[in-house]
Amino acid sequence: MIREEIEGVWCIVLKDLKAYYFKPPNISWGILFPLVLALAFTLRKPSGLSDLAPGLVAMSALFGTTSMEAIVITFEKRIGALERLLLAPISLETILIGKVLGGSIFGLMISSIMTVISIEFLGVSVKHPSLFAISLLLTVLTLSALGSLVAVSVKEVFEAQTLSNYFRFPMIFLCGVFLPVESMPAPLQWLAYTLPLTYSVNALRQTFVGPLRHGDLAFNIAALTLFFLLFMTVATRLLKKHLE
Amino acid sequence: MKDIIRTLGLTKYYGNLLAVDHLSFSVKEGEIFGFLGPNGAGKTTTIRMLVGLTTPTEGTAIIDGFDIRSEILEVKRRVGVVPETSNLYDELSVKDNLLFMAGLYHVPRLEREDRVRELLESFNLWERKDTKFGKLSKGLKRRLTVAASLIHHPRIIFLDEPTTGLDVMSARSLRLLLKELRETGVTIFLTTHYIEEADQLCDRIAVIVKGRIVTIDTPENMKSIVRGIPVIEALFDSPIDKSMTDDLSVLGEVWVEDNRVRMLAEKIPETLKALISFATRHRLKIIEVNTVKPGLEDAFVKLTGVKPEIMRLEKERGGQ
Numbered sequence: 148m149i150r151e152e153i154e155g156v157w158c159i160v161l162k163d164l165k166a167y168y169f170k171p172p173n174i175s176w177g178i179l180f181p182l183v184l185a186l187a188f189t190l191r192k193p194s195g196l197s198d199l200a201p202g203l204v205a206m207s208a209l210f211g212t213t214s215m216e217a218i219v220i221t222f223e224k225r226i227g228a229l230e231r232l233l234l235a236p237i238s239l240e241t242i243l244i245g246k247v248l249g250g251s252i253f254g255l256m257i258s259s260i261m262t263v264i265s266i267e268f269l270g271v272s273v274k275h276p277s278l279f280a281i282s283l284l285l286t287v288l289t290l291s292a293l294g295s296l297v298a299v300s301v302k303e304v305f306e307a308q309t310l311s312n313y314f315r316f317p318m319i320f321l322c323g324v325f326l327p328v329e330s331m332p333a334p335l336q337w338l339a340y341t342l343p344l345t346y347s348v349n350a351l352r353q354t355f356v357g358p359l360r361h362g363d364l365a366f367n368i369a370a371l372t373l374f375f376l377l378f379m380t381v382a383t384r385l386l387k388k389h390l391e
Numbered sequence: 392m393k394d395i396i397r398t399l400g401l402t403k404y405y406g407n408l409l410a411v412d413h414l415s416f417s418v419k420e421g422e423i424f425g426f427l428g429p430n431g432a433g434k435t436t437t438i439r440m441l442v443g444l445t446t447p448t449e450g451t452a453i454i455d456g457f458d459i460r461s462e463i464l465e466v467k468r469r470v471g472v473v474p475e476t477s478n479l480y481d482e483l484s485v486k487d488n489l490l491f492m493a494g495l496y497h498v499p500r501l502e503r504e505d506r507v508r509e510l511l512e513s514f515n516l517w518e519r520k521d522t523k524f525g526k527l528s529k530g531l532k533r534r535l536t537v538a539a540s541l542i543h544h545p546r547i548i549f550l551d552e553p554t555t556g557l558d559v560m561s562a563r564s565l566r567l568l569l570k571e572l573r574e575t576g577v578t579i580f581l582t583t584h585y586i587e588e589a590d591q592l593c594d595r596i597a598v599i600v601k602g603r604i605v606t607i608d609t610p611e612n613m614k615s616i617v618r619g620i621p622v623i624e625a626l627f628d629s630p631i632d633k634s635m636t637d638d639l640s641v642l643g644e645v646w647v648e649d650n651r652v653r654m655l656a657e658k659i660p661e662t663l664k665a666l667i668s669f670a671t672r673h674r675l676k677i678i679e680v681n682t683v684k685p686g687l688e689d690a691f692v693k694l695t696g697v698k699p700e701i702m703r704l705e706k707e708r709g710g711q
Contacts, residue, residue, distance in 0.1 A: 151497050158494035166482040227478035233444055235495040236467040390445055 159245025211257030216294025400450030471540030481525030530561025
C-alpha cells in the first residue's frame with residue numbers, strides 16, 4: 148500500500164516537471180527576477196554585495212516554487228485535470244505531496260543555480276554545505292506547500308497569481324532579503340516573524356556566509372518544519388472541502 | 392448475472408438543494424446501463440459519488456463488493472472513468488499520457504509499455520503516439536480518454552455524456568467501440584441525454600428526473616408503454632415555432648423539430664382535425680401526414696413530460 152502511494156507521488160512529480168515546470172520561460176523567470184531585483188539594490192548601494200547572496204537564494208526559492216506551484220494546481224482544477232488524479236487509487240494526501248514535491252524540485256533547481264551564480268560572481272563560498280542543503284530543502288518544501296495552499300484556496304489562475312503576490316512582495320522586503328530584520332521598526336519585525344521566508348533567510352545566511360549559531364539555526368529549522376506541516380494540513384483540508 | 396453495482400438510498404444535497412434523492416438500483420455485470428435524463432437531473436452527481444469524487448450525504452453503494460464510503464480506494468482500483476470533458480494533459484504526448492495513467496493505477500512497471508501499445512493499437516492511435524494531447528481533434532481526444540480509463544483492466548467503466556460535442560462519425564465510432572468493449576466483459580455505466588444513443592447502446596436504461604429514478608427497464612419494455620398509442624407526424628411548408636403549438640398540447644404530448652410536428656395521438660380523428668385547424672390558423676400548408684411507430688423518445692416523453700429537443704438545447708447551452 149505504501150509502495151503504491153510512493154509510486155503515485157513519483158508519477159505526479161515526473162508528470163508535473165515534464166508538463167509544466169521544465170519550460171524555458173519558467174526557468175528564466177525563476178532566475179532573472181531575483182537577479183534584476185538584486186542588481187537594482189546593488190546599483191543604489193554597491194557595497195556589501197556578498198551579504199545579498201543568502202537573500203538572493205531565498206528569493207529564487209520563493210519565486211521558483213510559488214510562481215508555478217499555485218498556477219499548476221489552479222489550472223488543473225480549472226480544466227478538470229486534477230480530477231484525473233482524484234479518480235486514481237491514491238489518497239488525497241499523496242496527490243498533494245506529489246504536487247508540493249514537484250514544485251520543490253523545481254525551486255531547488257532554480258535556487259541551486261542561484262547559489263552557483265552567487266559563488267562565481269559574488270565571491271562567496273558555502274561555509275556549511277550539509278546544513279545549507281538542509282536549510283534550502285526545508286525552504287523549498289515550505290514555500291512550495293504555501294504555493295499549494297494558495298492554489299487550493301482560489302478558483303481561477305489569475306486569482307492564484309494575485310494572491311501569491313500579496314504575500315510574496317511584502318516577504319521580499321520584510322524577511323531580511325535586502326535589509327536585516329533587526330534594522331526595521333518593532334511592528335514590522337513582529338510581522339516578519341510571522342512569515343516563513345524570515346526563517347529561511349536566517350537559516351540560509353548562517354549556513355551560507357556565516358556566522359553559524361547552532362541554537363538559532365535549530366530554531367529556524369524547527370519554525371520552517373512547523374510552517375510546512377501547517378500549510379500541508381490546511382491545504383489538504385481545503386482540498387477535501389472542495390470535493391464536498 | 393450478479394449485480395456489480397448496487398446503490399442503497401444514495402442521496403446528495405448541495406446546501407439545501409437535493410441533487411440526488413435516495414437512489415436505489417442495481418447494475419448487472421457485463422451490461423451497458425444507461426442513465427438518461429435532462430440537465431440537472433442528477434446524472435453526473437450520481438457518477439461522482441460512485442467513483443469517489445464526492446461523498447454521499449446519505450446512503451451508499453456497493454461496487455464489485457466494496458463500499459464506496461469505507462473502501463473507496465478498492466473501488467477506484469476496479470473502475471475506469473471517462474468524464475464529460477476529455478481531461479488528459481495537453482502538454483504530454485499521447486503515449487506519455489497513457490504511461491502516466493499506467494503509473495498512477497499501479498500497472499506493473501514491466502507491463503506498462505506493452506499495455507500502452509496494446510491500447511493505442513486497438514484504439515487506432517499508435518501512429519499518433521508522439522502527438523501532444525492538446526493537438527488532437529475532439530474525437531481523438533475522446534478516444535484516448537476512453538483508452539486511458541482502461542489502462543488498469545477495470546471491471547466497470549463510467550462514461551459521462553461520452554458523445555457530447557462529437558461529430559457524427561466520431562460519435563458513431565465511439566459507440567461501436569463501447570459495444571466491442573462490452574463483448575470483453577466490461578460493465579459499462581453511461582449517462583446521456585441522447586435518447587437514440589441510449590436506445591442503440593443500452594441493455595437497460597434508468598430514467599432520472601429531478602434526482603429521482605422514474606423508471607428502469609430495457610429500451611424495448613419502455614417502448615411498450617406507448618405501444619398501441621399511434622404517433623402522428625405532420626410536415627409543414629415552413630418552420631414551426633414551439634410557442635405556436637400550445638393549443639395542440641391539450642390533446643397530448645407534442646414536440647417540434649423545424650418543419651415537423653409530432654404528437655402522441657390517442658384519438659386520431661381529433662388530432663387530425665386539430666392539425667388542420669392549426670395549419671389554417673397559422674397559414675401553413677401541410678406537406679404530408681404519417682402515423683409512425685412510437686419509439687423510446689415517445690416513451691421518454693410520456694414517462695417524464697420532458698421534451699427531448701428541450702433536453703438537447705439545454706445541453707448545448709450548458710456546453711457553450
